[in-house]
Amino acid sequence: MEFQLKAELKCSGSVSEGVSSSEIEEFMKHCNIELLKKGAPPGCGAEIVRWNVRGEKIGLEIVSDRFVRAHDALLRLKNEFGKFLGRHRIGIRSMEIEDYEIAMDWEEGLAIKKLPFVREIKQEEGRLKLFLAVNEFLLEKRIPDRIIRLLEDKREAASWKGKKEHWELLFESKKKPFYFDKDPTEEMIRLGWIRHAAGRGQWIYGPQLTKIFRAFEHIILDNLLEPLGYEEMIFPKFVPWDVWKRSGHAKGIYPEAYYVCTPKTRDPEFWEEVMDYYKVTNEVPLDMIMERIEPVGGMCYAQCPPFWIFLLGKTIPDEILPITVFDRSGTSHRYESGGLHGIERLDEFHRVEIVWIGKKEQVIEHAKQLQEGYRRIFDEFLEIEWREAWVTPWFMAQEGKAGLAELKEVGTIDYEAVLPYSGKWLEFQNVSVNGDKYPKGFSVKLQSGEELWSGCSGVGLERWAAVLLAQKSLDPDKWSAKLRSAVGELPEVFRFL
Numbered sequence: 001m002e003f004q005l006k007a008e009l010k011c012s013g014s015v016s017e018g019v020s021s022s023e024i025e026e027f028m029k030h031c032n033i034e035l036l037k038k039g040a041p042p043g044c045g046a047e048i049v050r051w052n053v054r055g056e057k058i059g060l061e062i063v064s065d066r067f068v069r070a071h072d073a074l075l076r077l078k079n080e081f082g083k084f085l086g087r088h089r090i091g092i093r094s095m096e097i098e099d100y101e102i103a104m105d106w107e108e109g110l111a112i113k114k115l116p117f118v119r120e121i122k123q124e125e126g127r128l129k130l131f132l133a134v135n136e137f138l139l140e141k142r143i144p145d146r147i148i149r150l151l152e153d154k155r156e157a158a159s160w161k162g163k164k165e166h167w168e169l170l171f172e173s174k175k176k177p178f179y180f181d182k183d184p185t186e187e188m189i190r191l192g193w194i195r196h197a198a199g200r201g202q203w204i205y206g207p208q209l210t211k212i213f214r215a216f217e218h219i220i221l222d223n224l225l226e227p228l229g230y231e232e233m234i235f236p237k238f239v240p241w242d243v244w245k246r247s248g249h250a251k252g253i254y255p256e257a258y259y260v261c262t263p264k265t266r267d268p269e270f271w272e273e274v275m276d277y278y279k280v281t282n283e284v285p286l287d288m289i290m291e292r293i294e295p296v297g298g299m300c301y302a303q304c305p306p307f308w309i310f311l312l313g314k315t316i317p318d319e320i321l322p323i324t325v326f327d328r329s330g331t332s333h334r335y336e337s338g339g340l341h342g343i344e345r346l347d348e349f350h351r352v353e354i355v356w357i358g359k360k361e362q363v364i365e366h367a368k369q370l371q372e373g374y375r376r377i378f379d380e381f382l383e384i385e386w387r388e389a390w391v392t393p394w395f396m397a398q399e400g401k402a403g404l405a406e407l408k409e410v411g412t413i414d415y416e417a418v419l420p421y422s423g424k425w426l427e428f429q430n431v432s433v434n435g436d437k438y439p440k441g442f443s444v445k446l447q448s449g450e451e452l453w454s455g456c457s458g459v460g461l462e463r464w465a466a467v468l469l470a471q472k473s474l475d476p477d478k479w480s481a482k483l484r485s486a487v488g489e490l491p492e493v494f495r496f497l
């Protein structure tokens with residue numbers, strides 16, 4: 001990797017008059033030997049290859065390898081030069097970056113078209129050349145380093161592309177009898193249990209399916225969460241950017257988010273034109289609205305991230321661990337392009353989100369207890385056929401990353417069940433050990449100083465229903481006695497003419 005940087009310093013007085021050229025030469029030489037090589041292996045680092053002094057202006061050209069990157073060298077140099085000029089009662093007023101070129105070897109096949117703070121990109125013969133548009137402030141914010149990191153990420157992402165998704169079978173249940181071969185969504189529509197709502201991938205669940213959802217929640221509560229000491233909380237369902245910055249979602253969630261905007265002001269006058277337009281056309285003027293709103297975040301996507309603000313910046317005593325809480329207070333929203341299907345793939349869905357926090361061993365051990373609990377519930381209540389697989393951790397997938405957690409300690413287990421009507425397997429819940437990612441991202445510490453870990457498990461109510469009904473039919477007589485009694489009588493409220 002090569003860096004070439006041209007900058008100009010503007011000083012408070014004439015350098016050509018105030019400092020002799022031999023002194024400046026001496027200074028630059030010294031910097032080339034010491035300052036710009038510090039921390040780099042022998043023979044590596046940065047070098048001032050040219051400089052010129054014209055009155056108050058000093059032109060600099062620095063080249064480097066990846067060890068002391070030219071922008072680091074420039075910042076070092078500015079500091080040192082400031083001290084040097086200070087001895088001559090001259091200060092540095094400002095610094096302008098005229099040109100900054102970064103060149104590196106690059107795969108021919110991987111096209112880079114646009115990058116932030118890069119004004120031109122040249123790509124030929126296995127080389128990539130970036131012409132940056134940066135200033136001193138951006139150098140100090142380490143933007144060039146971040147651009148290089150971004151390229152490394154893109155290179156890694158490309159290496160995963162085309163490869164099969166990570167999936168490793170961990171467990172298969174016994175075969176179970178299936179009592180249905182139709183699409184349960186179609187059947188529920190036919191019976192008037194559900195109807196597509198006004199929004200995309202959104203349904204209205206009638207009394208029957210709602211009762212089944214509530215029974216699922218009670219089964220989980222009574223048979224899993226209560227015995228394990230869980231308490232219920234209410235997590236926010238609007239997620240501001242700050243949460244997604246900390247959780248990593250800000251890196252990749254954009255194509256799937258449901259965005260939330262607030263009015264730039266709630267002054268009715270500011271909105272009058274919009275109201276008037278609607279009144280005379282009966283059309284909602286989207287363009288006019290867009291000018292008057294501000295995106296402040298998105299709707300709940302992964303459910304657990306906004307909870308972590310509860311612990312933001314806190315230190316917790318070791319003896320309250322493990323912390324075990326869950327939330328079932330609202331919807332999750334994902335823009336599921338194309339893949340929408342019945343109640344199996346939705347833009348708006350309902351989930352019980354289970355979160356546990358503890359020391360590493362506690363979190364891993366607790367995940368095992370949950371896994372055992374789930375298996376019991378699937379065998380005894382749902383009587384479904386399912387399998388469990390080790391997959392790309394959800395928190396990586398949601399950041400747009402591929403790959404598998406190397407150790408079988410941190411990562412996600414997906415629970416999948418076959419849908420007899422299509423023969424396809426549907427993921428209906430997961431259990432994840434998230435390592436120290438969340439405590440770190442939200443600066444949560446343990447009194448003893450030991451590492452804090454966490455895990456989470458999302459139970460999709462629509463997905464449970466899709467699996468149960470697809471395998472066992474909509475007829476409660478075909479369900480286990482335990483499930484039947486948990487659900488109770490299916491209510492008949494509506495009739496249509």
Ligand code: SER
Pocket residue numbers: 301302303304353394430456457458459
């Ligand atoms: N937060 C996890 C996920 O989004 C579990 O629900 O998959």
Ligand code: ZN
Pocket residue numbers: 302303304305353456457458
């Ligand atoms: Zn979660």
